Amino acid sequence: MKKTAQLILLSLILSSIFLTACNSRTNEENTSSEENLTIYQSSKQGVTADESNNGNSQDSTLDNEESDAMENIRIKLTFNNEEVIVKMDDNPTSKDFLSLLPLTLTFEDYAGTEKISYPANKLSTEEAPSGIDPTVGDFTYYAPWGNLAIFYKDFGYSNGLIKLGEIESGVETFQDINSDFTVTIEKVD
Known part of the structure; x- marks a missing residue:
């Protein structure tokens, strides 16, 4: 005992x-x-x-110029005789994605909510939030699986989801596609 x-x-x-x-x-x-x-x-x-006291304001100016440049970056998704324009967000994951362009990928439907595709390379998740609550038109990257996702219906908060940009026009074209489809993605000049 x-x-x-x-x-x-x-x-x-x-x-x-x-x-x-x-x-x-x-x-x-x-x-x-x-x-x-x-x-x-x-x-x-x-x-x-x-x-500012040390005279490093030039670095800040360069950062602001880079941010201004990202504000105006758009990509074009071309498929089935349609074009969809996406305004890209300013974050490391978006920049990493842009470095891969141009790309041709096959997208498929997932859960009646989003179209997904798997690029060959995983993207950076540096400075990424833990997740987001996507809305219709969000162009995103799902880090755990390494896939792109285009939301054509609302969806709840998702851990590991990173917003890359937002569709400016043409999101409705994704709802009517019932089979896999090929998309060419390129920067708009």
């Missing part, structure tokens, strides 16, 4: 140490995540006071 009590006590002590260590690790990860978020948000806001 005494040995059983000692084993239980030893188990409780070890469990307590383990849980304390895990909690400490979680706190460190949370602090690190909060610091990374603060750094990311600061970098998205442009020049900080320290940068």
Whole structure:
């Protein structure tokens, strides 16, 4: 009986140490995540006071020019004698996708909600949100499977879904396609 009590006590002590260590690790990860978020948000806001005092405003100007350039980037999806224009978002995943163009891919229907296709290369998920709640017309990348997804119906929040852009015109053309179809994707000049 005494040995059983000692084993239980030893188990409780070890469990307590383990849980304390895990909690400490979680706190460190949370602090690190909060610091990374603060750094990311600061970098998205442009020049900080320290940068302007150090004369690094040229870097900020280059960042703004690159952002302005991304605001105007559009791609064209050509299929079945139709053209659909997508205005691209400014994020690392969109930029990675643009570097693959031009592409010709086969799309198929998925769940009566979206058309999907699998590019040969997986895209960067750097700085990507944990997921999004897509709406009709969203041109997206589903990181866990490595597929593009064009939503022609509303859908709920999806972990791992990254918005690449938004269809400006022609989203209704996807609803009536019932079989696989080939799409040529290229930048619009």
